[in-house]
Amino acid sequence: MAHPGSGPSRRTLLFAGTAALAAGGLGGLALWGDDRTEDAKNAPAVAGGFDIARPTRLWRPTALNDTTGPQSLAFDDVRQDVYAVQLVQGGLTLDGEEEPVDADRRKRDGDLCVTRFSRSGERLGRMYLRGFGHGVSMGVEPRGGTVWLWVESRPKSGYGRAVARVRFADGAVLDGDDPAVRHHPIAPKGATRVHPAVDMAGxxxxxxxxxxxxxxxxxxxxxxxxxxxxxxxxxxxxxxxLEGETFQGCALHGDHVYQLTGNPYSKAGGRNPRDSGGNTFVSAVDVRTGAPAGRQRVNADPGLPYREPEGIAVRLTPGPALCMGFSVKTTDRRELALYGFAPHAR
Structure with missing residues (x-):
């Protein structure tokens, strides 16, 4: 869970090789009930440059490396990979020591696990980042033969106050106080809960x-x-x-910042009961002016167990898509369900 917060191609949205998309395509899957009017079903629900009314399921609930829930995600459009970040689960230390470490300490210290996936959801590798933050948002920068991760760093109370650019290395454990880590104090003085995202197109x-x-x-x-x-x-x-809403990540594409907010389902009398349709929203802000540029509820898969929005990013190839995830509860872990929104056809 995150914190409470304040001219590209329009080709078809496809992830090659995924059976879900072969079944659903741009028209999306049947991810909602049929109680809307025909006009409502056909009307675009635009935030920035994307149509939020017609999500396509990219992954069914998929396990990350550790058992905790996802926090954020980002795309490597050169290698066609997906990266997801989660807080490290409780248990033994990562370097093989016998001392047990509980989940609360992991969260307080800002220990993260980064899982690398193929576009079809196959796990390809993982890396641990100890003492970096909560992972509310992240970025991936493929540069030559290296994949750089942009993550929050120098945490206080579990959340970052700076950003760092670190090289992804499968199987590595990297500490935030390692001399090789460069921390960028990029936010305004006095700022807290600092989170990065990368726009490789720009x-x-x-x-x-x-x-x-x-x-x-x-x-x-x-x-x-x-x-x-x-x-x-x-x-x-x-x-x-963002006033009073729970901030779950951000992305930048073209002239817009995209914001993801919302909560997991609550009990019937709580803040976000299942029969409300959920309180997950994608909002867009004009990056040049700060003016609002659309806010839309996400109606994808209302029947998911738990259904907490976690992570938003723009995938560039084979065509731009705004993508977001839900954290889903299973018997013994949380998993990531992934969705994409196509550009709005003007």
């Missing part, structure tokens, strides 16, 4: 943060941040839609 870094009661964003050129130049190209001091 070679940009999005940074989400809290300052006082406001939720803000800054946008930077990747090459500037790597060179320790933190001058933003855009700044949104107070993002709309």
């Amino acid at each position: 070679e940009r870094l999005l940074v989400s943060y809290r300052k006082g009661t406001a939720h803000g964003y800054t946008v930077h050129r990747l090459r500037d941040v790597v060179a320790d130049d933190y001058t933003p190209a855009h700044r949104i001091a107070r993002a709309p839609y």
Whole structure:
């Protein structure tokens, strides 16, 4: 669970080789009930440049490396891989020591597990990042023969206050205080809950943060941040839609920041009962002006157990798609269900 927060191609949305998409295609699968009117079914529900009314299921609930729930996700559009981040489960230490470590300590210390998947959901590898944060949002930067992960870092009370760019290495355990880790104090002074996302189409870094009661964003050129130049190209001091909502991640594409908010299902009398249709929303904000650019409820798979929104990212190939995940409860673990939204046909 995250924290409470304040001119591309329009080709068909496909993940080659996935049976679910072969069945569903751009028209989506039957992920909701049929109680809407025909006009409602056919009307676009646009946030920014994407139609949120017609989700396509990309993965059925899929296990990550550890048993805890997903926190965020990102795409490597060069290698056609998907990365997902989760908090490390309780149990023995990762370096083989006998000392048991409980889940609360993992969360407080900001220990993360990054799982690498193929586009079809096959697990390909994993890496542990100890002492980095909560993993609310992340980015992937494929550069030459290296995959760089952008993650929050220098946590306080489990959430990052800076961002770091670290090389993904399958099977590695990396500590946040390792001298090789460069921490970028990129957010405004006094900001907390700092989370990054990467827009490879624009070679940009999005940074989400809290300052006082406001939720803000800054946008930077990747090459500037790597060179320790933190001058933003855009700044949104107070993002709309986020007052009192639970922030579950962000993404940047074109002229819009995309925000994911919502909670898991509650009991019948609680904040988010199943019969309400859920309180998961995708909202868009114009990165140039900070103005709202659409807010839409996500109706995908209302029958999922638990159904907590976790992670949002833009996949670029073979065509742009805004993708988001739900954390799903199974018998002994949480799993990731993944969905995509096609660009709005204007």
